Amino acid sequence: MDENADAEPYAEIVSGTPDNWGVWGDDDELGALNHLDPDAVLRGVGAVSSGETFTLGTPIGHPDGDPMWPTRDDADHHMLRDKGHFEAGKVTREPYGGWENSDDLVYLYNHGTTHVDGLAHVWYGDELYNGFDAATTKGGIERCGIEHVADRGIVGRGVLLDVARHRDVEYLDAGERITLEELLACASEQGVEVRRGDVLLIRTGAMDLFYREGADAFYEEFETTHGGEPALDEAGITYTEELVEWFDEREIPMLATDTVTAEQTISETTGTRLPLHPVLLRDLGVLISEMNRLGDLAAGCAEDGRYEFLYVGAPLHVVGGTGGPMNPIVVK
Secondary structure (H helix, E strand, C coil): CCCCCCCCCHHHHCCCCCCCCECCECCCCCHHHHHCCHHHHHHHHHCCCCCCEEECCCCCCCCCCCCCCCCCCCCEEEEEECHHHHHCCCCCCHHHCCCCCCEEEEECCCCCCCEEECCCCCCECCECHHHCEHHHHCCCCCCCCCHHHHHHCEEEEEEEEEHHHHHCCCCCCCCCECCHHHHHHHHHHHCCCCCCCCEEEEECCHHHHHHHHCHHHHHHHHEEEECCEEEECCCECCCCHHHHHHHHHCCCCEEEECCCCCCCCECCCCCCECCHHHHHHHHHCCEEEECCCCHHHHHHHHHHCCCEEEEEECCCCCCCCCEEECCCEEEC
């Protein structure tokens, strides 16, 4: 589709798709995370067999750079105190008996590393999830801030769909689409079923490319210009009524991927950028987690043939945050 053509209004593109507004009350700010009730947590615990653990968070402030949306900057990490302060006599520790310490500071985008998007991150029609007025974001997030997710935590049965391995490639090429049919075929090949209330992880290999071959290779593959500004052109699922209805029927609380954008960046079904974000976050209340390192987990799943596990994650408790960095833990 010609990116310069007049785009159909988003609300018309997604007209008729389901929503979860009011399902858990008019004041609910958790959305589909409500599906992770105690029974769902126990199903996650029941998926543990070996006790092997994997962490999914990407490095922050890596010397070779961090994966990032082109309009955001890498983390800015500063030492506030180190051995040099004591050698220069700038700091005294006499009240402590003479032992010394170090201290540091990180300036970081809330969406600038492995993170989860809060429900106030995206909206259309001047309404957030559950019908809250978009004006509640002015000057600070008053409704659906990430602190509600931090209070609850994200714990349940996780399922990895390793699409890159299913295609027998190291990573999916720029702009490739993953269809619902392919997700189901991938699950069937892996011998796993996506059940109600599962945390869904989709691997494309994008983070493996970044950390194996470096930032230059990653951006050479995915960086582009769309609508006159820098963008990425990543692979992923994209908006269709069938896919959204499947998310709704499966009561999926969160989608997690190893890409910066979580979905096919420039959708081949709508011609717009990231059309799934508003449907999942604003309509269904489904959380989105991006930039997860899934390579080691995928290798472990391929080795033991088990693609289900206990997923445990919680964002930083940023009051009024549009999202929150996190380092999820998977227990197999």
